[in-house]
Amino acid sequence: MEVPLLKQGDFLIATIQAALTDADLLHLRTALVQQVVKFRSRGVIVDVTSLDVMDSFASRTLREVAQMIRLRGAETVIVGIQPDVAFAMVQLGLKLEDVTTALDLEEGLAHLSRRSTNGV
Amino acid sequence: MFIVCLNMHTFDDTTGVESMTRINSSPEGAQVQDEYIETAESSRPASVLLRELVAHLRDNRTQLREEWARRITEAKLLTAMTKDEIFAEATSVYDNYVEALETGTFEALQAYARNLSERIIPRGVETDEVVGIVLLLRDVLARSLFAKYQTDFTKLNRILDAYEPAANRIANTVAVGFVQERERIIREQQEAIRELSTPVLQVRERLLILPIIGVIDSQRARQLTEQLLRGIRTNRAKVVVIDITGVAAMDATVANHLVQTVEASRLLGATVIVTGLSPEIAQTIVNIGVDLGKMNTVGDLQGGIEQAERLLGYKVVPVVETP
Numbered sequence: 001m002e003v004p005l006l007k008q009g010d011f012l013i014a015t016i017q018a019a020l021t022d023a024d025l026l027h028l029r030t031a032l033v034q035q036v037v038k039f040r041s042r043g044v045i046v047d048v049t050s051l052d053v054m055d056s057f058a059s060r061t062l063r064e065v066a067q068m069i070r071l072r073g074a075e076t077v078i079v080g081i082q083p084d085v086a087f088a089m090v091q092l093g094l095k096l097e098d099v100t101t102a103l104d105l106e107e108g109l110a111h112l113s114r115r116s117t118n119g120v
Numbered sequence: 121m122f123i124v125c126l127n128m129h130t131f132d133d134t135t136g137v138e139s140m141t142r143i144n145s146s147p148e149g150a151q152v153q154d155e156y157i158e159t160a161e162s163s164r165p166a167s168v169l170l171r172e173l174v175a176h177l178r179d180n181r182t183q184l185r186e187e188w189a190r191r192i193t194e195a196k197l198l199t200a201m202t203k204d205e206i207f208a209e210a211t212s213v214y215d216n217y218v219e220a221l222e223t224g225t226f227e228a229l230q231a232y233a234r235n236l237s238e239r240i241i242p243r244g245v246e247t248d249e250v251v252g253i254v255l256l257l258r259d260v261l262a263r264s265l266f267a268k269y270q271t272d273f274t275k276l277n278r279i280l281d282a283y284e285p286a287a288n289r290i291a292n293t294v295a296v297g298f299v300q301e302r303e304r305i306i307r308e309q310q311e312a313i314r315e316l317s318t319p320v321l322q323v324r325e326r327l328l329i330l331p332i333i334g335v336i337d338s339q340r341a342r343q344l345t346e347q348l349l350r351g352i353r354t355n356r357a358k359v360v361v362i363d364i365t366g367v368a369a370m371d372a373t374v375a376n377h378l379v380q381t382v383e384a385s386r387l388l389g390a391t392v393i394v395t396g397l398s399p400e401i402a403q404t405i406v407n408i409g410v411d412l413g414k415m416n417t418v419g420d421l422q423g424g425i426e427q428a429e430r431l432l433g434y435k436v437v438p439v440v441e442t443p
Contacts, residue, residue, distance in 0.1 A: 079389070083349030086387040090380040095387075102389035103356055 003028045005035055011112055012041040012074075013105070016048050025061045033068050043112035044069050047105055049080030059094040066099040075115060076100065079108035169282040173265070174222040180264060185214050188260045197252045200243045209236065210253075213294075217257060221286050226293050233297030241302055250298045254291045261287070318344055320351035326358040327428050331421075333366030341377040348381060352390045359428040360385060363421045365396030375404045382415060391431060392416060395424035 001024055006013045012035055014028060036044055046062060048054070066076040079102045081089070089095070102108040177184065189210045192198055198206050212232070220229040237250075265283065269276035321329045330348055352360065362378075370378070382392040393416045397405070405415070418424040429436060 078387075081387045083346070083353055083384070083388065086384040087345060087349060087380065089387060090383045095383050101387050103353065103358075104389075107356070107358075107389055 003031075005031060007035075007039050007041070008109075010041060010116060011043045011045060011109065012036055012039060013045045013047065015105075016046065017050055019051065019053065020058070022057050025058055029061055029065050029068070032065055033072060036069055036072050036074050042074050042116050044074055044076045045105065045108040045112070046076065046078050047080045047108075048078060048085075049082070049104065052082060052085060054081070054085050054089050054094065056092065056094055059089060059096055063096055063099055075112065077102050077108040077111055080104050169279050170221065170286070173279055173283055174218055176265070176268060177218045177221070177261065181214065181218075184260060184264055185210055187264075188214065188257050191256050191260060192253050195252065195256065197249045197256075198240075198245060200245055201240070209240075212236075213253075213257070217290055220290050220293075221283075224286070226289070229290060229293055230297055233294045234301055237298045237301035241298075241305055247295070247299060247302070251291070251295045254294045258287045258291060318347065320347050320355075322355050322357070323425070324429070324432070324434065326356060326432060327425075328352065328355055328357045328360045329363065329421075329425070330360060331363045331366065336367060336370055336374050338373050338377065341374045341381075345377065345381045345384065349384060349388060352385060352388050357390050359391050359393065359431050361393045361395060361421065361424040361428055363395045363424065364398075364401065365421065367401065368398060369400045370404060372404060372408050375401065376408055376410075379405070379408075379410045379415065386414075393418055393424045393428055395419065395421050 001018055001020065003014050003016055003020070003024070006015070012032065014032060016028075020028070032044060032046075035041070044065075046065065048062075051058075062078055066078075069076045077100045078096065081101060100111065102111050185207075189203075189207045192206055192210065193203065198209075201209070213236070216229050216232045220226055240250075262280070262283070265276065265279055269279060318330060318332055321331075323329050328348075328351055330344070330351075332344065336344070348360065348362075351357065362381075364378075378394070382394065385392045395418045397417055416427075418427055426436075
């Protein structure tokens with residue numbers, strides 16, 4: 001299942017709508033890293049609201065996405081992690097260190113906008 | 121008590137001595153006693169037989185007690201208790217049992233059953249075990265009666281007539297006592313849980329406070345985490361102040377849980393500030409080797425709220441009165 005990437009002003013939004021296979025995740029990673037430069041986006045939001053499971057591969061891939069996008073000159077925010085998922089992740093030691101997280105899409109956008117206005 | 125009464129009604133019907141209304145109108149304690157004597161008198165030599173029975177049980181106390189304890193172990197009941205404990209309890213249950221048979225009053229037995237339940241419930245003894253051991257005692261005693269009177273069937277019959285109703289009532293009393301005690305404990309625990317439940321309070325837009333007071337065990341810690349993470353979502357909180365001034369100490373598991381809660385909150389996009397760590401808890405957290413860089417801690421609740429306000433961009437300015 002492919003994840004649609006939406007360009008919204010300076011930002012790129014990827015909304016995951018169903019459980020993804022490992023191949024889908026890798027595809028998402030490649031697509032995001034390519035598009036972020038193509039659209040000259042300053043921020044990327046990955047929305048995982050509909051995920052009720054986050055395994056180690058998914059969280060590692062998301063972390064890699066954040067790191068790669070940073071190298072490409074933009075910032076990533078993961079939004080919409082469910083409370084249960086969050087606690088399960090922490091218990092499994094999947095802490096998404098040094099990745100910015102936010103409550104939902106709105107918060108994520110607010111965070112990125114704040115960043116870019118401060119930066120200018 | 122209630123089931124005992126019910127049992128007596130059926131018991132009554134067979135002997136046809138008393139009407140139900142009469143039993144219901146009489147005070148409870150007196151009723152039990154009355155009833156017992158009534159049945160003892162209804163077949164004249166019953167009280168004599170009961171005395172003989174009690175004497176028999178007294179004479180063979182050691183042997184029957186041992187036999188009972190052995191049957192309990194064989195049936196794998198009371199596995200939570202050691203052999204010596206089972207024997208000690210068996211002895212006192214036995215003595216109370218015989219006393220109840222002799223006097224026909226169950227108050228002492230009831231009190232003992234309550235006391236016993238109080239001691240064994242925390243050790244995980246189940247209702248079926250208690251019922252099981254009382255029934256075993258009944259069987260052991262009945263068998264000894266069979267052995268004693270096997271040559272005289274008429275007498276055996278009359279002895280059993282006297283023994284059985286009393287034994288059944290004793291079994292009922294003990295079982296009901298146990299269940300009532302259990303229910304009382306459950307009620308108490310429910311109350312305790314309700315009292316301990318911790319509110320997640322919103323003090324400003326996007327700022328939550330979670331004051332924790334009392335002892336935290338791992339179950340309560342889980343409950344707290346759940347409430348907090350839900351609260352963050354529903355209130356769209358950005359900053360949470362967890363105040364643990366009221367927690368004297370916590371073990372490594374719970375401290376670890378606290379740290380995990382902080383991290384899970386971050387995944388939801390909220391910053392957690394922990395305030396009021398006691399020296400002991402600080403020690404525990406250092407001992408479990410948490411990366412303190414991620415823990416945002418402030419000395420007291422006031423400091424925590426001030427920092428939270430700074431993070432949210434609030435500025436509290438005193439109102440200057442114009443002279």
